[in-house]
Amino acid sequence: MSDTAVGSQALDVDDLEDLFENAPCGYASTLPNGRISKVNHTLAIWLGHPAEQIVGRRFLDFLNIAGKIYYETHFAPMLRMQGFFNEVALDLRRADGTMVPVLVNAVVRKDAVGGVRFIRITVFNASDRRRYEREMLEARRVAERATVALQDLNLTLEARVAERARALDRAWRLSPDLLAIADAQGTLLAVNAAWTDLLGWEASDLVGHGFAGFTHPDDLEPTRAALGRIMTAPLVEPYEYRLRHVDGTYRQFAWTGAFEDGQIYATGRHTTVEHEQAAALVQAEEALRQSQKLEAVGQLTGGVAHDFNNLLTIIRSSVDFLRRPDLPEDRRIRYMDAVSDTVDRAAKLTGQLLAFARRQTLKPEVFNVGERLHDVADMLDTVTGARIHVVIEIPDEPCFVMADVSQFETSLVNMAVNARDAMDGEGTLRLRLDHTGTLPPIRGHAAAPGRFACVSLTDTGTGIAPDQVARIFEPFFTTKEVGKGTGLGLSQVFGFAKQSGGDVEVESVLDRGTTFTLYLPQIDAGMSERPATARDGEDFPMGDGQCVLIVEDNVEVGRFATQILEDIGYRTTWAANAEEALEKLGADGAGFDVVFSDVVMPGMGGIALAKILQRRIPDLPILLASGYSHVLSQDGLHGFELLHKPYSADQLGRILGKVVPRSQD
């Protein structure tokens, strides 16, 4: 106990003085008049003044102006009223002008009677705390600014949302397409104004009703199916169906849409006009093809006329010989054969010309390229003329393609005409089929896989200048003088090749010649091989007294037919038109075994007659004859047997033998 007491005593003397002077806080005492009477070393160091220069001055002399005011308006009044004042944040001005942030506590020390002895001021260095406060304040300001910014942003967003909503509303109102929201059952929940514009229905007619009530009955099932599909995947590929206008007519719309949040959102584009335009375009394209073909027909006609004259000359001179009474039998037979053969050739020519000129829609079919090349080769001869030697190289193996036969033949004629003109009517045209080829890259288009039929026509003409090669397939491009060509020929070849999945290539060397190669994709089918036609000269069953009703408006032809039929064993009755034929046949056709009728006649015509008879007397066979194949290509044969004019006695006898019932022996 005594040791401690002695130690404490020692502390009081020296250490208390040291503690006062060097404590980690500043001390100052002021007199009641505010003058500083004592200051410790620590505060003197902070203020940068020697202690003796601080004594005698007021505490507020070391404050900045704000601190002075604060001291006077807050600090001093509080100190006076409550006797102490703590934790006041002030800045002390140092001798060098810099500031020390401090926290100040003050307490009033009074004497025994309550008078103020002195005021003890304690100063803590608050640099860290003030920095922390500033950071807090700055953080709060940032937060306030952020709040304001957030409020602004919210307002902006609200404005944007409102603006967006207005924009969407405008888009909804002004859309030229049908817009619809429907529930999962297809009941319309909302429609836009386009419904009224395009279909005449008011929104009140539509909302709450199912789409089915406005759908064309024929489209209902596929439309329901499309609606089912939309539930699982957005309808991206437009689906088209017809909706009923308020006037009862139907309009076509192409729909896309999606099922989201339990509702169907769909947009329908009016396509009725597009379909009309598409149809008009198809017609225009068909007209173009027809004119391209007529161009080729025009090219053919000259050659055919020339050949016809030759054939007629043979027939004329043969007939002249046959008139001679002293003609030996072998000569007579030779001239008769010559006439018959020549007529066959003439018939083949006209047949080809008519088939070629036939108006028909584009109809791809499977055919053997080699066979068709054979068939048109004679025609190409007439196109090119006698001084051009046509060489044909066709492999024995069949080579099938899927294309429009008429267009194929047209393209061959066009290329042949081009070759003829390039050779100025004299040279060699090599027509070649390669069935082992492939499609090479042409004019920037990549090569295509698979086998192609390569039909090439090589001439020995003048060739095409390199700068013109690129243009020769353009419609109406021509190097020919006026009246020699329209420029449609090669563009037809190009169009046909592209439509058929192939291409056409041209290789040319000036003064050496040009090769056009038509590439068509090969297919494997062997299905469409034409049935072999019976050849003349083979035996056919003779008539057995059966009665043939001949219906023919041309007296000469009628007489000729009567002669032939009686020669081969038939009995005949002749009617000059269909009406007369019906009269002769009566209700049951009694007495007649077969009707042989021309197709094109004044009045009802052969086909109408055949249809009536088919209904009235189903068992009565009917054989039609026509030189106008387009009639039958348009209306079809309706199951009737057809004999092409001009026909031979052989052909007539053979086909009658097929259709006329034999008497049961």
Place this chain on the structure above:
Amino acid sequence: MVFAHGFGCDQNMWRFVAPAFEESHRTIVFDHIGAGGSDLTAYDADKYASLDGYADDVVELCRGLSVTGGVFVGHSVSAMIGILAAKKAPELFESLVLVCPSPRYLDDYGYVGGFTRPQVEELLEFLDTNHMGWSQAMAPVIMGNADRPELGEELTNSFCRTDPDIARRFARATFLADNRADLAGVTARCLVIQSSEDVIAPQEVGDYVHRHLANSELVLLDATGHCPNLSAPEETIQAIATFLRGPGGE
């Protein structure tokens, strides 16, 4: 007799002075809006952007209390509020006691207010940032004042309590005000109490006020600082009482 407190405190400012006049006068002490026990919800930033709004409150208060021919005692900024109120309603006050008044704190051409504009801006900045270090630190100090329960109780409720936000605006209205022109035409008798070494209202300002108030007296106290009503209540009471006894009364 109406006592109005200045910027920074509330009606407690008058706790050592007002009781001295209770025998001779009906005394009224009140808190300006934003101070003490005032209703903070009545604060209207536009109305109180200038001292006029505070003066209107004084007029309304005094009329409500049927004050006529009374004495208005205003400290600091409330001295000027009293001038404005007296001009709005001259019948209210026969006498004005202006403790440490200043019609304009900013220096001006030919006028010493005591402050430059940067200094006032520095003050306003200080008040903007300091309330957290003071007001918030104050509360626990006051609350924990267990050894002086009677004082602590009072402080806890309303002693010098100010709303920081309103105080900042009040400071702006106070230190940026220029009411020099309002000094002219005041009909009431005026006492200008000037204390020594007042950094807020220096001697030159007290002289200016005295010169421009037609019917005024000036008393220079021995007391130092801006709050003689607190630091030297006896001397302050003496000056007021002398003035109220009238010219030649002593």
